[in-house]
Structure formats: C-alpha cells, structure tokens
Amino acid sequence: MSVGASLAVGQEQLIALLDHTSAVIYMRGLDGRYMLVNRQYERLFGVRREKIVGLTDHDLFPKEVADEFRANDLAAIAEGRPMRLEELAPGEDGPRTYITVKFPLKDAEGRPYAICGISTDITERKRAEDEVRRLNEELEERVRHRTAELEASTRELDAFAYSVSHDLRAPLRSLAGFSEVLLEDYADVLDDTGRGYLRRIEANADRMARMIDDLLDLSRATRVELRRGRVDISGLAWDVVAELRDTYPSRDVEVSVADRLVAQGDAHLIRLVLRNLLGNAWKFTARSTPAVITVEATGPDDGVFAIRDNGAGFDMRYAAKLFDPFQRLHSASDFEGTGVGLAIVSRIVHRHGGRIWAEGEVGNGAAFFFTLTTEPATAEVTA
C-alpha cells in the first residue's frame, strides 16, 4: 500500500471517525468562517455541513454567544497551541456547558490558517457537580444550624445547672436546718419517735443534696470543654485512695495500683471517673474481709483499664442498666448511693471516645473496664 493511498483512505476514515464521536468537532478559518463540522455538530445545531461552510458563528448563534466563541478562537490562535476552556452554547432545554479544546492549524511555515475545536458536552456532569455542591452547602448549613442549636441548649443546660446548684440546695438547708433546730430547742416536747422523724427529714434533705450534687457532676461532665493532656492514672488512683482512706478511717482496704498507668484525657474528669469507680469499690467491699481493690491495665492492648473489687458484686442480667442515671442494683439500706455515679463515669468515658463495661457476680466482686487513648493525637502534638 502506497503512502498516498493510505492517506486518501485515511481522510475518509478520519471523517467517519469525526462523525461517530459524541464530541462536537468543527474547523473555522482565521476569519471565523466554517470550513468543516462533524455530524454531532449538524445534529445539535440543526445545520447541514454543505450549508454551513462560509458562515460564521454570528450567522448561527445569538451575538453574545458568537462573540465569546470568536474571542476564544482568537485567544487560541494567539496562544499557538491547544487551549482548554469552558463554553456555553444554546441547547434544546437551555444553555449547555461544553469543555472545549481549541487549537490552531498551521501551514508549513508555522503560520496559523485555521482553528479547530473539539467540544464535549459536560452539562450533566456539571449539573451533578452543582447538585453535590448544593447538597454540601445545605449540609454545612444544617450543621451550622444544629451546632448553634446545640450551643444554645448547652448554654441553657449551663444556666439551668447553675440555677439548680444555687436555688435547689437552699430550701434543703432550711429543711435540714429547722429539723435540727427542733431537735435542739424542742427535744423535751418530742418523744423518741418524733425525734426519729426529724432525723429522717434531715437525712433525706442531705440525700437529696447529694443527688443534686451528683446531677450537677453529670451535667458538668456533659458540658465542660475537654482539656486533653497526659494523665497519670496511677498517681490519680493513689490520690483518690488517699481521699477514701481519710473519709472512711475505720475501713481497712487492701489496694494495689499498677505502676505507670498513663492515658490521654482531661485529668479533672478522669479523676471523677476514678473517684466514682474506686468509691463504689470501697462501698461495695464494706462486708468483705479482707477487702481487696486493684487498679490495672488489662489485655494485650494498651488503654484498657480495670478496677476490680471482691465486694458485693452484681447480677450480670442488669449489667446494661448499671450506667443509666438513678439505676440502683442495691437497696439504699444495704449500700447508700444516688445511682448517678456510674452515669457520670460512662458520660466522661464516652466523651473521651472510650468504652466502658462491667463484669460481676452476686457476692463475688465486680470489675469495671474502660478504655482511653494512650497516645496523644497527632493534631494535638503539633498544636
């Protein structure tokens, strides 16, 4: 096959190729007059190729559109090499967006004599992109809205908690106080039963005050901003144990705390976790001799901490209820408590992104496990 023959066939094949692509292809002279268009062009703009030769875009499109095409042609000619740009052209259902590659055709001396364009309709893609953008904006707007709502409700919660801590305790002090005053000033007109009732009023006022305090702790655990840092779990545990020994001097408890337990978190809140868990262990080992409490890390992975005791334990059937506020598995006469402590613990652990669970057996002790990150997050290291 000679070179000439292959070229002659090639030209027809090229035209066929141009006609079977979904892109719009055209060639215009430097003066903007059409030299060639492909079948997709004919189809889209409703002109036959025999009729279009010699016409310009200004004969075919509204002036602004034609002006833009012409300006782009001239830019590509000036550029001297292929240019990629976005163009808008009228379509059946409104303007359509094309991504167009324009490049000048040059003669043997390198002088441009025509401009070629290949335009691909990206309207659908564009619409999809716009839709994604719109949805993103909508989502962001919704997030902003929710955040504002959340902030408002946190502020309300804050104000509520503040008011509770001020206003709800005062009447309790009056209740307890006047009971005491009656006991002191009117002891001789009351019999033992009467005095016993007053003691009960006082004890209940005190119990309610402690419930209020615990609820405030629960609300604080929810609303305070986390101040993350390295937390010496072993050190905190020993601190809390020392507090407990001070509070219950008559108790004799064997405590062992593993050395060098470290986690990342808010030291103040994690102290609250340990105070509640160790406080529970202390309380529920009141009838165990010897009472034994251990604090350790468990498992192959770092970050799982366990507090075990050999106390009263609990029925595993109720394990899930343990962490709900005001759920108590023991009667108040057996072991005192408000039932809020574990809810506080669970709230704090969850806010740290950790998990908490418990294992126990009635009469055979309990173990509480919680997870905390042990490595600082990279963002916090650089911060």
Place this chain on the structure above:
Amino acid sequence: MMNGGKILLVEDNPDDVMFTIRAFQRNKISNEVVVAHDGAEALEYLLPDDESKALRPALILLDVNLPKVDGLEVLRRIRSHARTAGLPVVVLTTSSEERDIVASYRLGANSFVRKPVIFGEFVDATKVLGVYWLLVNEPAPPWRGED
C-alpha cells in the same frame, strides 16, 4: 481573745441569716452580727456617702446570689476602694460552681466556703471560720492615702 469587731453578714435568705447567727451562738462567737439583705445594702454599710458612718467589720460573710447588686460585684467594689480593700471577705454560698469559685478568688476573696446542708456541719464550718478570722488572723490596718 476574739477580735471584738462586727461581722457583716450579706445574705438575702432569712433562714440562712437565722442559721448563721444561731451557728455563731452555738460556737460562743459573740461578735455583733450586722445583716445586709442585698448587695446594695452591703455597699451602703461599707461605702456610704458620709464616710464617718462607714462600717468597718472584722469579717464579711458574703453570699454570691443577691438581689439588686450581686455578691461578686459587692466584692469587686470592696476591693477597689482603699478604705475597704483590706477587709477579710469570706464568700459563703450555696453553690460550688467552678465559675463562682474562680470569679471570687479573681476578685480577691480571702476564702470560699460552701454552706453544708446539714446544720451540724454548718456549725462546724462557722466555728472554724470564726476562730480563724476573728482569733488567729491579724487584720490589715486601713490602707491610707490611696483612696
């Protein structure tokens, strides 16, 4: 020997006024207790227009939540006048909200005490306060020439 000065109790709750006075009596603290029922009244005692009528208590017990002028504002004014800046102020209040504690100390409170619900514990707390501020503590002389 107790410091014989007066105690200014700034407290709007009449029950708390009664309990506090009773607790002082239980502890044989016989200093005269002057009661201001709101912040404005406290400021009238401490910083009156006519300075010759000013009250210079040995101890101020200050509640935080008060009508008219709140306790923290009273504290700020006490500390911003040389005549009253050196007076011992114990914030004695119901709440132990961190922000109240922080604000009180920022404004120069000498102490922050939360009133216990149980009266017996309140009596004990009052005893410690009375012994410390009226007996152990050496009060500041008036700050002269600064006002």
